[in-house]
Amino acid sequence: MEHFKKLTTKEKALQLNLDDKIYGTIAEIGGGQEVADHFFKAGAASGTIAKTMSAYDMTFSDAIYGKCDRYVCEEKLMKMLNREYSLLSQRLTHRAKRSHFFAFSNTVEVLNYKKTNEGHGWIGLRFQKHSNSEPNDCIIHVMLRDTDALWQQQVLGIVGVNLIHACFSYSEPEDIISSLADNLHSGRLEIDFFRIEGPDFHHVDNRLMSLKLVKNGLTHATMFDPKGNVLQPSAALYKKHIFVLRGRFKPVTHVNVDMMLTGMRAYRHEEDVEISKILPICELTLNDLTMEGQIDENDFLDRVDLLCSLGQNVMISNYQEHYKLAAYLSQFTRRKKIGIVVGYFNLVRIFDEKYYENLNGGILESFSRLFGSNVKLYVYPTLEPGSDKLLTSQSFTPPPHLQKLFSYFQDNKQIADLKGAKAEYMHIISDNVLEMITQGEPGWEKFVPNKVSDAIKKNHLFNLPYELQVDEEDL
Structure with a gap:
């Protein structure tokens, strides 16, 4: 400098x-x-x-x-x-x-x-x-x-x-x-x-500059479109029906794609959602990009490139908690419904009171910010570790004193399970796929979309060993 x-x-x-x-x-x-x-x-x-x-x-x-x-x-x-x-x-x-x-x-x-x-x-x-x-x-x-x-x-x-x-x-x-x-x-x-x-x-690369705005505390969130063009968030989000998939996307797997597709199918059928104004977004948080206190810029671009190759809008934010993200988005949506797809263990975290000890109103304050913004949580089923049992919102048991509150959100259709998820993808764990890629183990390609596999090989993403790359003529 x-x-x-x-x-x-x-x-x-x-x-x-x-x-x-x-x-x-x-x-x-x-x-x-x-x-x-x-x-x-x-x-x-x-x-x-x-x-x-x-x-x-x-x-x-x-x-x-x-x-x-x-x-x-x-x-x-x-x-x-x-x-x-x-x-x-x-x-x-x-x-x-x-x-x-x-x-x-x-x-x-x-x-x-x-x-x-x-x-x-x-x-x-x-x-x-x-x-x-x-x-x-x-x-x-x-x-x-x-x-x-x-x-x-x-x-x-x-x-x-x-x-x-x-x-x-x-x-x-x-x-x-x-x-x-x-x-x-x-x-x-x-x-x-x-x-x-x-x-x-x-x-x-102005996408990196967008990341630095968030990293340096100059803004809470930035966006860019599938072509990598930087977007001004309030203009991009204004009066849109926003559907968000949060994740690490390291790499993008069949599970991520199925979560987005299954969630979008449900969201499109909501009575108060105007299909022409739906804006799907894949969101990464600074925490998801940070390793040992540092952000690997190449790793960041790798993940963004994969999402953009699948035609997705990308948001980078410093909102680790769902209620903070919902409050941010609701500034621009003017009460239009916001859909957020979550996994089972995300749902467990949302109902864990230890994450809201810094709020004067505790978990009730967080829920007022989350669901008060006209938000609906779509729960994607998850395989219970070590078994074939599916974990859904119906199998979730919150602490006894929160049971009625949880039932209230279910009864008012603010928390709902996603139907039609592909069971054959539910065993895929992104960390395992990433390890296969970095170790050069064969077979990782079957866990990711073809476009993602091609991009990883062509651009040597996620430290893929050079001998496993393909020639451009083969793509």
């Missing part, structure tokens, strides 16, 4: 102003009008600022940058960056050989007078690392957590300066991410989307 003294916001702005190579435009629309102000107040802004643009009225903004379905969205931000950077290139050709051009833009919604909305914004920088080079883009989405509009605006100004300074000061995206919240107290904002791309960052 490159080491720089941790500077104040004013010092960062002044440092940029005194660099005679860095030169560009700052354009801000909506509630965020603070970034340019920092550069002017720092002094020597004429060395860095070619133009500032401030548009608050939607009509003016649309006239300048073009209309979008929503005012605060990534599409609007990209229109702003495209226009402002193209104007720099057209009008400042005489500076091209000695300047590193940039266009900074944001489109933001802060709290309204009645505080009936949620503050958030899209922020981006298009910038050159070298004169006469193709530019790079760094795009982030922030959720503003302060309870006052003025405080939210202050956060936007600081984050904007941090972004510009980091992109010009650092060459590694991890360092850029680490500096985005400089000079801000914890909890004032959440950064749930980060994407960097361009000639100087062609080596970057």
